[in-house]
Each structure stands twice: as C-alpha cells, then as structure tokens.
Amino acid sequence: MKKIIFSLCLLPLAFTSCTDLDETIYDTIAAEKYEFTAEDAASMFSPVYSNLRNMYWGWNGLNDISEECSDLWCTPFRIGVGWGDLYITLHQHTYVNTLDHVWTEWYYGYNGITACNQLLDDEGVQSSPTAVAQLRGYRALYYYLLFDLFRNIPLDTTYDHPDGWQPSQAKPQETWDFIISELNDIKGKCGADNGMGQINDATVNMILAKMYLNHEAWFRDGDKSFYGKAIDVVNEIIDSKQYALSANYLDNFKEDISGSPEIIFGIPFEYLYASGNCYANKWMNEAGRATWGFNGWATGGSACLPQFLATYDKDDMRLNETWIWGQQYALNGDPIITDDGPLVYTTTLSSINGCYPMEGARLVKYEIIGSDWGTSYDDVPFFRYADALMIKAECLLRLGGYKGETEQDAANLVTQVRQRNFANPAKATRTVAQLKGGSCYKYGYQETDPNTGEKFETTEGGADIILGGLLDDLAWEFIGEHHRRQDLVRFTMTNGQNVYNGKSWFCKKALTDVNDHHLDIFPIGIDFLDGNPNLVQNPGY
C-alpha cells in the first residue's frame, strides 16, 4: 500500500504536474472554465428582472425610500424593541451618504442596467427584436427610477469598455434625452400584452408619462408643454381600451394580481421562487399575526402618521382597506390578548424618537396570507390604470384643459377612480374646486414626549398647497405604491416651495430656505463614491 501511495505521489514529480496550479471548479460556474449554451444564455435574463424585484422590495427598497420620508407613515424608535435610527433619518430628511436606502436603490438599479447592457451586447440577443425592445424598456425603467432618486447619474449604454474605464455622471438633460429617445424608439414594439413582469406598449407609455409629468419638478424651467405630452401618451393607453379599473380597490393588492384589468405593469412574486414585500413583518406586532394565522417574524416597527390618518373621509372604504387600529382579533374571532393585556393599536404616535410598541395604525393594503406567507409573495402593481387616469387629471388641471378636454373632465377622472370606494356615489364625486383647492392634511410639527405626554406642536395646515385636493387623492389612492415622495416634490405651495421641503409633519420640520432644493434628490451612497473616483456627490451633501 505504502509503495503504491509512494509511487503515485512521485508521479507528479516526474511530470510537469508538479508545478501545475490550474484550478478545478465544481459547484459553481466560472466563465473561464465553462462553455455557455443557449439555455444558459436564456437564464442570464434573470438579473434583468430579479434586480427590479430587489430594488422594489429589497430591504429598504423603492417603496420604503419613497414613503418613509413622506407625510404618510414612518418607522419610529419603538421603546423596548428598537427600530428608529435610519428610519428617523428618512423621516426627518437628514439624509447622509451612509443611508442604506440609497445603497439599495443604486445597487440593484445599476445591476439591472448592467444585465441589460450585457445581453444587448450579445449577438444572439440582437437577432431578436422583441428581446431587444424588452431589454431597452427595462433599462429605461431602471434609468427613470435612478434619475428620479439621484438625478446626477452615470449613463452607460454599452457593455464593452476598455480596461480600467470608469463611468462619469451625465448631465441630467443627457440622461433625460436618452430615456425619452429609448422609449420613443421601442414605442409600439414591445407587444400589447406580454404577461406579468414584461414591459408592454402601455408600460412604455406609462414611463414616458411619468417622465413628462415630473419634468417641471426635475428641471424647474417653466415649460408646461410636457404636461400635454403626458396626456398624449396616457390617452394612447386609455384609447387602447385594454385596461379598466378593477371592481374592488383591493383586487390590485392581492397575492396574485395577474387577473386584475387595472394592472399595466406588474412585478410577479411567487411562493418559493421570489419573495419581496415584508410589510406584514415590518408593521405587525408578533401577537397581532394571529389575525391571519401568519407565522413569519414580526416586530411591529412602522406606523401610520396620525395626521395622515385624519385626512380620510370616514366613508372612504380605502380607510379600512388600508389601515387597521384598535382591538385586534384572531382568525377565530377572539380578541387577541398578550401578556401585557389586549392587543390594541392606537391611532396616536408620540415621537419618532420614542413610541410604545402598540402606537400607530398598521398597513394592511397588501394581502396578508397565513402560515409563512404574509405579504412576501404579493405581486407589485407597478403601474395601474388608475395611475394613468390620475396623471391625465393632474395634467389637465395643470394646463387648465388640453385639446378640448377641460378641468371638469379632470374632476370626472378623479371621481371615476374614487367611485368604487364609496357606498354613496355622491361622496365619491370631486369637484374642480376641491381638487384645485388646499389640502385637508393638517400639516405642522406634532411631537409628544412618550413619558410625560408633553406636546410640541406647530400648525401649518394645507391651504397653501396648489392642487392640494388632488395631492390628497393621490395619497389615499397610492399609499404603499412608491408614489408619495415624487408627488410631494412635484406639488408646490404658493410660496414656490414644494410640499416635500415646505411642510412640517410629525417630527419632520419644514425647510426655512425657500430656494433650498438639495433634498429633492438623495445623496449618492458612500460605497459607490468610494468605488468610483469620477463620481461627484450631489450638491448639498
């Protein structure tokens, strides 16, 4: 035996293998050591889609960054539990380059773009016009989202670069032009209906509409023509008659929304394959899970801002479809009792720096399923038909009518969207005056010391918000759908400031400098600045 081992081991000495350091790889694939097949190439499309899922519902994803900084809800420090920290940063708009949310968005956004660039460079892919249109559409979508969040972003549109090449930021106008031209190029080439997760012709129009709708908020050049362009592309969607409002508001927030006629672009999630939305975990108290027989982790961090909850019309069904508060009940109807008494969520919140675990109403808009599901596999209603209608309404109001359609048509559109939410149709109706009038949101600083009950309050109100009524409607309809930050930046007050900067709510204070716009966009994450010396931090950070 010994002899055999001996001679075996001497063998490599005798040959060149005694200096052979080639690597053998077993359980992963290495491009250097593997021939990719056509099937493998198809699988490389996965990151195009998965990065959007992660960008949207990754930890501190797109909806979080769009709403935790808003006047709708927050994640306060929970006495005895935790949370707080970076969520306080978001709530108070004290953004820093280490904020995890800016990392998540940039990281997954650019990973998605890289995957698109890599595939668009492939000859096999280039021979398929539908694949090319799909990839260009996805890339434009990623760029639209990054542009909205960070504005001054690198624009890379090819895969092949010389060694050591590092991207620089493009001028906002360049990036805008690129996104618009890409979308115009693929307009009508994506197909009318490709199923969940695929960009279709209407999705292309929706991205264009969002770009046009926000142009003024992003560039502040007073050019109103873009509102008309937005109406034009939205009209294409409406005129196609392919979409309709779903019968029930909540049809759009089910685990599977592929059947809703309202979904223009939806991101599919699936049990065991793709998980995302962790709002059941993030909002519910551990004992509160019994309402759904849900078993996943639950730490009850986030809560509705009382000021926002107070804006709802009591007859608006969306109030109870979106929020829960008060005594909670188990599946069998029994009231839930914890060691410390009955499980009752209050509608009040003390302070972003200290709330007791039961403070605040909780979000239930997304379907919560029992067992280990929760909200994790709920599809994302990325673009809804209701959104298309509301864009048109807003633009009509901003232009005072367009191509024969009037402000009253705008009010009708808003009413149309509201109708399914009111038992009494009269209550659904919104007038032009209401929409163009102030907001009913009682803006102002509202902090309470959780121990002493001492209050620190200011009153600002919402009367000075232009199209304030419409802004309220956007909140009621699109809470939880990555809308609010963009809307607050777009809607302005009579002093010229946008609502995002100009109003105080809960423990977030208004900016005193009317001309300070640096908070409109986020700082670029420190990791990315470190990794690329060409990047320049956004102004003001």
Added chain:
Amino acid sequence: MKNKVFTLCLSRRISMLLLLTICSLAAFAQKTVSGTVTDKGKEPLIGVNVTVVGNSGVGVVTDYNGRYVLNDVPENGALKFSYVGYETQEVSVAGKNNVSVVLDEGNQEVNEIVVVGYGVQRKGDVTSAISTVKAEDFTVGNIQDAGDLIKGKVAGLTIARGTGDPNDESTIRLRGTISLYGSNTPLILVDGIEGDLTTVAPENIESIDVLKDASAAAIYGTRGANGVIIITTKTAHRQQKTTATYSGYMSISSFAKTLDFMDSKDVRNGLTNFSDKGYDTDWVDAISRTSFTHNHNFSIRGGNETTTYYADFTYRNAQGVIMDTYSDNIKMKAGVAHYMFNDILKVGFDLQKTWHRHSVNNASNGDNSNVYHQAIIRNPTSPIKGEDGEWDENFGVSYYYNPVSMLEELDGLFKREKTIMTGTITLEPIKGWQTKLMLNTDRSNNHTSTFYTSDYYGCLVNNYSGQASHNYGYSKHDNLELTSTYKQIWDKHRFEALAGYSYQYNEFEGFYAYNRDFATDFFKYNNLANGEALKNGNASMTSYKEDNKLIGFFGRVSYGYDNKYNVLLSIRREGSSKFGANHKWGSFPSVSAGWTISNEEFMKDFTWLDNLKIRAGYGVTGIIPNESYLSLTRYNYGSSYYYSDGEWKQGLDVASNPNPDLKWEKTGEWDLGLDWSVLDGRITGSFDWYYGKTSGMLFEYTVPTPPNLYTSTLANVGEMRNSGIELLINAIPVQTDDFTWKTTFTMSHNSNKLLSLSNDLYKTNSFYNDGWLGEPITCWSTRMEVGKPVDQFYTPHAVGISENGKFLIENPKTGEAEEFDGTMCNNDDYSQYAGHGLPDVTLGWGNTFNYKSFDLSMQFTSQLGFQILNQNRCFYENNAVAFNRLRSANDAIFSDGNKLSALQPQTVCDAYIEDGDYLKLTNLTVGYTLPLKENKYVKNVRFHLSCDNLFTITGYSGLDPELSNASLGFYGHDFRDKYPTTRSFTLGVNLTF
C-alpha cells in the same frame, strides 16, 4: 573540466566509503572500548553518539543504561561523545579499555537545540527570532489546547481564550494585524504538518517553537507571514528502555464572574418594564452548573538499537458551565521507526486518530438565540414552566425566549473523526547528507445532526412540528515533502544547506439536508424524509465541493565561522491555484546574520558574560486568502428565479468579477535582536525590534457596475505597517540545594498603522466603518482609517445625560452638547475616535519555586493600554428595554447626576467604552513529587493541584477583560453573547512506570 572535478570528487567519496568498509572489516591494531555516559546529575544519557575521532564511520549510540561498547577503536585513538543539547567531548583511549564520561550541558543559551523550518539548529547558531518552550516549562492545569501550555511564556505571542466554551480554541496573534482579508493566525505545524492547537493532545507535546520574524518564517513562504508555531510531539529514542506514563486530572469549573442584573425583588420594586409574574427564578442558575472535567493520558514508548515505537492515548471529557455543553475527545497517536543498512535508511510510520463529539446548542450563538443572553434578560419573576407544565413563553415581546426550553428542546450532536497518516523515508548515505521524503494525509469527517422539537421556541413561533437537519463535511489535505540537507563542520567553518519541494492538495466537500413538520417528535433527526416540508417545497438541501493546491520549492544555506559569525539565506518559490492566471507564483527570500560578540578575543575578560549575540534579519512572507477561485468570473445558478412564459425558471447570476492580476499579499519584515546570558546562565534573555510592512494587501473593493458585472472586486492594493519590540528575561534569583526560584518575564509592544487602501484603479474612501452592533442598536462602532491603527473605536462622545434622561452628545464641529437622537450613531458628523481595542503592552510573568519535593508555579498575564466596548452595557445599561437590565442602569454615570430614562434607546457611545488594563493570575499550581526509593514498579509519582483564572485585577466592569480579539473590526469588543469565562480547580497525578 567541471565534469572531471565532479568525477574526481565522486571517486574520492566512493573510495572513502570503500576504505571505511575495509577498515571496519579488517581489524588491525585495534581494540574494544566500553563505558558509560552520564550527565552531571549522574543520570545515564541514552542515545549519545560515540565515534572514533577522525573516522566517523566507526560509532555506536549508548543504550538505555548509558552504556556503549565500541569495537575497532585504534589503539591510541580518541573517542568523540556528542549529544544534542550537550557539549561534545573528545577523550583519548590510549591505554584504556574503559572510558566513562560525564557530558556537560554547557551554556544552555548556546547549546540548546531549537527547531527551525525543516530542521533544527543549535541556539548559538540561530540568526533570527525564535522562541522555544519545552515540556517541562508548560503550564499544567485544565488545559484545553496547546495554546494554554505556553500562554504568557513567549514574548510577542498573544494567546487568549475569551470565552468559557469548552470547544473554543485559543486565539493566537503574533506581531499585530498584518492582513485585512487573509488570516492573522500564525501557521501551526505539528511535526511539520499543518494543523491547529487541538491537533494533538497537550500531553504529547515535547516542545513548542515559535518562529517570530520573517527571516525565520520565510522558508514557509506564503503561510509564514503571521509567524510559525512548530509543535514537536513526543516520540521515542533509540535504546530507550520502555517507559509507560499515566497522567490524569479532574477539574471543576464555574463562571469566573456573572453580570449584575436586576432580580425578582428589583422587578417588584418597579426597576424594570416587567410586570411581576409571581415567581422567583435565577435564570443564570437555571442554565448553568458547576462543571466537571476529566482527562487521562497513557503513553508507552521505547526503542532498541534499530527500532523505536511509541503510542499515546488520551481521553478528555470537558463539561461546560452552561448545561448541555461539553467536549468529548478520544485521541490516539502511535508510530514506529526503523533504521536499516547501518543507519543509511530510516523508515517511519505515524498514525493519529481523533474522535471528537460535542452537543449542538445555542450556548455560543452570536444572536438572540444565545442561551446566556436569554438567561440574563429574562424576567426573574417568570417561572421556568407554567402551571400547565408547558415552558413559560411570551412571544409578544420580540426576541425574548425561554433559555431553559432552548437547551431542553434542542437535541443535536456534532461528531468529528480525523485520521492523520504519515510515512517518512530518510536516506543518509553519507554522514551529514540527509534526504527525507514525507508523505502525509489528513482526513476529517464532520457530521452535525440537529433536531428542534415542536416545543422549541422557533417551532412554536412558526408553528412547525419539529425541524431536523444533517450536515456532513469532508476535508482532505494531502502533503508531499521532499527535503535534502547537508551539514558539514570543518575547522572553524560550519556549513549547512537545504533544498526541498512541497506539494499540498486540499479538498473540501459537504452535504446538508433540512426538513420540518414531522409526524412525531420521536424520530428526531433520524427519519429526515418524514417531514412534510419536503412535499411542499420548504425542505432544503445543499452540497459543495472545492479544492486548491499549494506548491513550493525552497532552499536554505547557513554558514558559521568560529562560533562568532553566522549567516543564513533562504528562498521559497511558491505557487497557489487560488490566484490569478498571471500571478500564481511568488518568491519569498530572507537573509539574516548573527554576531556572537562574547566569543571575540576582546571580550575574554568579561567573564561574567556567558553569551552576547546580536542578530539582524530581513524576510519576505506571504498571505494566502482563505477561499479558492477568487480570480475567476463566477456565476451562480438558481440564486434568482425569473418568470417567463408562465413558468418560473432558474436564473444565472454573476457572483464575482474576474481579477487575473490577483496575487500574494506580501509582508517584508526587518528584525534586530539581542540574546544574552550572564552569571553562568542565571540571567538570560533576548530582545527584538521589528518593523514589517504588508503590501499588495487584499481588500474587497466596491467597483462601479457598469462596466463591471459584479459590484465588488478583490484586489491587491492596501498597505499596512506593524512595528514593535519583544523582551524576554529568564532568571534564577535563588538557587540552593533545596530551594530554587525561576522566573520568566515576557513583554511585547506592537504598533500598527494602515498605510493605504487605494491606488489608481481601486479607490476607497480613506476609511471604512466596522464593528456593527446588531438590532436594536444597528450602529457601527469602529473605524479603520488610513494613517491610523486598525483597532480604533469610533462612536459618539457622550458628555453627560440630559434632564430628559438622554445622552448629551458632543457635536465635534461646534463643541456643543446636543441631546441624543436616533440618527446620531450612524452619522459621521457626531462620531469621534474613542480609544483602541488592542493592548499597547502584553506582559507575562511566570514563577516556579522548588523546595525539596514541592513545587509551586504561578503564571501571571497582563495587558495594558487598551479599551473595551462593554456590549452588555450598550444593550442592557438602559431603561428603554423591555427586557431585564443591568443594575447599573440606575446609576448616574456622569457628574450631572442624571440617569438614563426610557427615552434613551439602546445605542453605542463612548460612555460604554472602558479601560481594559488587567493583571490576571492565569494559573497557580502546587505540585508534590513522592520521594520514591528505587523500585521495580514505579519510577515517579507526582500530584498537583492547580487553579486556572484564579483572580483578575482590573477596573473593567464587564465579565472578563481578556478578549479573544479574533475578528478584525471588532477589536476590543466584549461581545454581548459570549459564553462567559470560567475559573477551574484541578487535581492531577502523573505516574511513570
């Protein structure tokens, strides 16, 4: 011409051999000489080389009575007696047939044999920083691994056991942190083969040599940058009378210190947020015990003229203080060697087998499932079990679980079976020229079986009926090593050369399967297929395999002149499969020189000076990253799925960027040293100064995507510097016939500086934050910044407590104190440097007193000049927590007299950073050796009583200021979830038969 010379040499050599053979065959004018060789204590010396002067071909070794009989000695010749560790003697045999000699150990400081890479050297010839600790100087007590044997005894070697986990290995560090990505642990060689501190039983260790500086370690190339610890095990000598020894001990241990948390009375007095549940439970008591350890070692060794053999058997069962934690070990090591063809050929086989077993439990988990953590935070008025006989749980409170149920409802076993086989063939055709081939394989099977019953908290919370898993791992390390050495001494010249080749192949593979929701808890982990989760897609299964190769060619030349001047050159050319195609090979040279001033003529008058040598050396060593395939563009299948044509399909995602330029991290180190010995060896010592610089340091860089496919790349960019001093003093202050006192003092100081983390291609900010404290704190606490040491704390600076009961944090820009808010701790605008976690100075002080048959030893260790982040205070010296809290949460920690209120969230700030300076009596041992008369049965009987970790003098308020400091970025962190350290008392006996 060259050829001719070679032939000439060869023919001369052959004729010499022939001549020798003839000489030994033909006996003319020759006689037989016999005698005994003893040491000064009249003990026979076994295996002494006795040769005829001028004809080393004629020789024998002494037997186990120290006797020799040598034939064919020239009538008027002389005999040479040589023995490692003793001064060689030459004695004339003219007119004598019986020659007995007494060999003198001479100056230990010079003649002691130290182990160097691939060989041994006389200490007097050594030119680099090498420390040796022999078995007789090892610490005795409840010894968990080899690190405990030499703790505090080697200057510069920091050995720490920061926890009381019976399965925890000591953390060892030498000369600072040299790498951010690779290992910072020294290479540990057990009889020349890579191993760890637990590879062999401590009882089997003969000596531990530490190659501290790069000029000594460079021969080990890429693995030597953190220094090399060479463990030499006890084997057997030729002509050794068979001896058997038994050594055994029993220990009891308990927590050295427990944290002062609120008790049930405090809860009733409203000092916590708990409501009074009416019971009185000491939770730490409920999960802990006074643990018992027993350890037995039996060995047999011996040899005749041509064959040696040994066998060592060790059994150790060590209980941990936390219930259900233990380490159970059976180790056996045996070997045989045979000398053939008149000692030209030696063949040896060694076999080592280890069975290790420990429970799977949560005692060392670093998260909320940690048993000790749950015990200290639990309501002391809660019962262990409710009236209904079920575990008392309250899942309404987040991260709050019954620690006793956690221990009882988790059933798991870890088993390891390890086999090491070694074969060596040594060929010595000519005295002094030795060629050795070593073949070795080291194979381990690890198997973890885990079962969580339906009543385990994780199952209750998730509504699972049981969870089970099996985890198998296999590792294989094959080694081939071929070395050839040549030694020659003529006149005043000493010459030694070594050439070698080494081939190492490492392979790892594993398999894991998990299932849950079983029909009954009865099956435990024994019927894995029964779980429902497999049917509904929630079971999981993984497997992996990887391998790598490391190949080295090396050579060394050492030359000495007249015992005054010594020089050594070495080089290793080494390649690893782990690196980029362009850079698999690296070269690691070293040079060192020594000047023994005391042997110079002009020093003759300084008779009090036995030895004085100065040394200087420079060497380059390398650091190898831990993983394979780092230079390749790797893709993962199935880490993401995508929806296409109504189906979910496996995606192919990029997992790494390629870096064909990935190469060795290299450390170049200078060492200047001084060895001295005065007053007949009563005071000896050494001093070293070193300066090392790591370049091409690996770091994971964030790179932009696009153009890169993956968002980070591993690249060789950084630079780091370490410099320091080491001092060792051995003294024998008192030495009489009945009483001796020996003392050893070690001191070391290291200073570290991160020099760079960027180049043109790979840039990072000049700093990055680390030391993350998990939920609910979620803050960084340390920072590594270019231009500073790597062990810096970086936190908000608290200057007081406000009337609202919140910390007042200094705003460094304005100097004003601002009331704490939750965003401060991750906001660089509020953080400041707040001390450092690695000690400036590490001290060891060992004392041995012998009085007649009694002996007493004390080993002190001390670390000075460092700070500790007391994590338990961060989490529990707080009044916002829903959990139990430290009594000190009620203290006013600042002069403003304010106390923390419920408005102050758990956080990290410098109020929780304390000075860590300590002095510890690591070990105290009293021994008694029975004064036995010579008898047939027992040669030696010794009893000892020891205490480990008897007391610690420190101002630190936490559990134990001696920290493992095993993870970079967390230096100085006293972890919240650590297994508390223990104190043990041991009674042991050693018998020699």
